[in-house]
Amino acid sequence: MEFDALILAGGRSSRLGGVPKAQLVYDGATLLSRSLAAAAGAGAAVVVGPDSGALPPAVLTCREEPAFAGPAAGIAAGLAALDHARGQLRAGMTLILACDMPKVDQAVAALQTALAEESPGPAGSEGVMSASPDGRRQPLAGFYSTAALQRAVAEKARSGGLAGASVFALLARLDVRTVTVPAGATDDVDTWDDATALGVSRQGS
Template sequence: MTYAAIILTGGRGERLGGVDKAALSYRDATLLDHVLSVVDDASEIVVVGPEKAVPDIIWAREDPPGGGPLAGLAAGLAHVTADWVAVLAVDQPGITKDTIARLRHTGRNAVLKDDRTQWLIGVWNTAELRRVIPEDPRDRPLRKTLQQLDLVEVSALPGEARDVDTPADLDTLHSG
């Protein structure tokens, strides 16, 4: 099963003082580089957010920028032709190629779950996803939209669902 990937990078990073999460250092690269490496076997990779000098990527932006993750997802989905699409946030340093493989292996709409459902670590049937996206997705809740789909939750491995939202998360990222 071929798949596309949409990576959402347009968040404001308010709890981190407005930092561009995609540009944060992680190991010897950036968080964006890390997520791109996890989906480098995707037939199409769409990054939604401010454009950067990264080759072989389809860039998209919600209109107007800052409309929230559902608006970003809709903007990215406009560029996807594959039957399945991985939808990921850029601030997920714990995800791996195995994460995506486990989600894809279900053959169903699938999201990662640790102590809570990780709506921005999932693999979705593109046609089904398009059917539930509202005409105007700005500032609408992503979770409520995706909950309309029949899905399976895949248990996260330790550390797999961590994200970078706060200064403490950033300290953990740089110490790991």
């Protein structure tokens, strides 16, 4: 399956005292590098957030407008960057990931398997979204139709704006199927307690 990847890394990390989530470390690698590894195979990848200067040369970078306007605005900015860079080579599917899930590679693998095994038909035709075994959906670990995302962004921009909008609101009209992923695959780091529980640490510690 051909896809492009969009990784959100532009939050304030306010509950982490401003320490960027992208720079936290799990199993010897930053959370951002783990997200990029999970997106291996993408035709193009963009990181939406501050440019640390440490990205691989082929990875695009951009910022949401205005900065810290939230994930929906980040998705819009990332889509625009991919569209500009890829043009007619733009993949039909876009993988969206937040950069704060240390085991997200497991979720991506489960989603790819589900997409490969699904039978033709209209159900879930615009993408797949991760869900934990207890049913918690995680829209920032999903594959979505690029055209459907572009339509959703345009509609949200017209109807109330993207700044501060939730991802669930942005994706509300998409025909998306949830896929149960392994336990812990979408656990994220919002606080230092989360980081400790997940074995995530600061760089150099």
